[in-house]
Amino acid sequence: MNNYFLPLGGADEVGxxxxxxxxxxxxxxxxxxxRIHGMEIYPDYHMLLQYIxxxxxxxxxxxSHAHYDHIGSYHIxxxxxxxxxxxxxxxxxxxxxxxxxxxxxxxTSEEKEVIKKAKYRQAEAAINRIKEVPVMKEMKREKCSFxxxxxxxxxxxxxxEVRTKNHVIFYSGDFSIRTMFGxxxxxxxxxxxxxxxxxxxxxxxAQKRVKNGYEDLAEIVGNKLSQKKCVLLSSRSIAKHLDLxxxxxxxxxxxxxxxxYEVPVYITKESEKIGNALTDLGYRIYDGxxxxxxVPSEPHILIGEETSLDGYETIVFxxxxxxxxxxxxxxxxxNEEADVTYLLHTKPKFGEQNLAKELGQSKMxxxxxxxxxxxxxxxxx
Numbered sequence: 484m485n486n487y488f489l490p491l492g493g494a495d496e497v498g499x500x501x502x503x504x505x506x507x508x509x510x511x512x513x514x515x516x517x518r519i520h521g522m523e524i525y526p527d528y529h530m531l532l533q534y535i536x537x538x539x540x541x542x543x544x545x546x547s548h549a550h551y552d553h554i555g556s557y558h559i560x561x562x563x564x565x566x567x568x569x570x571x572x573x574x575x576x577x578x579x580x581x582x583x584x585x586x587x588x589x590x591t592s593e594e595k596e597v598i599k600k601a602k603y604r605q606a607e608a609a610i611n612r613i614k615e616v617p618v619m620k621e622m623k624r625e626k627c628s629f630x631x632x633x634x635x636x637x638x639x640x641x642x643x644e645v646r647t648k649n650h651v652i653f654y655s656g657d658f659s660i661r662t663m664f665g666x667x668x669x670x671x672x673x674x675x676x677x678x679x680x681x682x683x684x685x686x687x688x689a690q691k692r693v694k695n696g697y698e699d700l701a702e703i704v705g706n707k708l709s710q711k712k713c714v715l716l717s718s719r720s721i722a723k724h725l726d727l728x729x730x731x732x733x734x735x736x737x738x739x740x741x742x743x744y745e746v747p748v749y750i751t752k753e754s755e756k757i758g759n760a761l762t763d764l765g766y767r768i769y770d771g772x773x774x775x776x777x778v779p780s781e782p783h784i785l786i787g788e789e790t791s792l793d794g795y796e797t798i799v800f801x802x803x804x805x806x807x808x809x810x811x812x813x814x815x816x817x818n819e820e821a822d823v824t825y826l827l828h829t830k831p832k833f834g835e836q837n838l839a840k841e842l843g844q845s846k847m848x849x850x851x852x853x854x855x856x857x858x859x860x861x862x863x864x
Contacts, residue, residue: 705741
């Protein structure tokens, strides 16, 4: 089998996204994520040695965006694939460094100091190798070319199109069709791909209303505050903190209207460190609304990483997804008209209506839609 696609993780799950493609003599990996829970938190990179002679045979690593489930194992993969060209947007490179190195999300408190230092050296070397690429510009190489398109999901998020001698591969990464705070709107190329690797988190949620775009969150927060409750807006994600800060700065007036008074906003010391780091990267975080220091006794909003605090109603900000809805994913698949679309980054529920079944039954849709599974190999025709 000369041309094939192999999910190393993140196919039939949300987490540990990493996808190997070997086509027309070009070997590439899209993303290098990690799982948040479980014994095996990283993709199975050792499995690659069943199909290639050595990790140095990998030509490219493409990073779509800097959420942890897409970059959490990058320090490992970058160290293994020493000859690979590594490409990402400027913001993705910055956020990868911020999470893996500045805030140490790749280490645990139980690890010995010598292990921690080795991991930092490993990550620093890998991050320094990332080449910053612009969006909407074709980058030509000897055996292929690639283009990054804005994905709208978070700052720096990109969809990646790779053109080889006989194929066009399109990897969506996580994308958001609707524009979000301070993020470039999603933009698409015009080429019909042979292979469409689609992050389709809500592909099995045909009937479920997705909490998308923070549409209801301002009202929910305001209503809790109107009941004289303090609200903890909690995020465990460094990257999602940026969305949280944008949400407060742009929706506080709406929240205050729902609450019936001008709502004060405070921040914990740990989240303030994240805010300061994002400020250093040039993001506008403190817009006159967010305060540090001792919190008052009257109802207020507190931004923090904690999942619960006495005296607060917790709202976990991270569950308000920027992933596309079922209908938006279906539109995307039909718009691309790929020969084969593989559904990734989703938990299959085969008893329910799903996109593979619906589009497979449609006489108007000519491509194939297949649910991919971890560590299964798929031939590319």
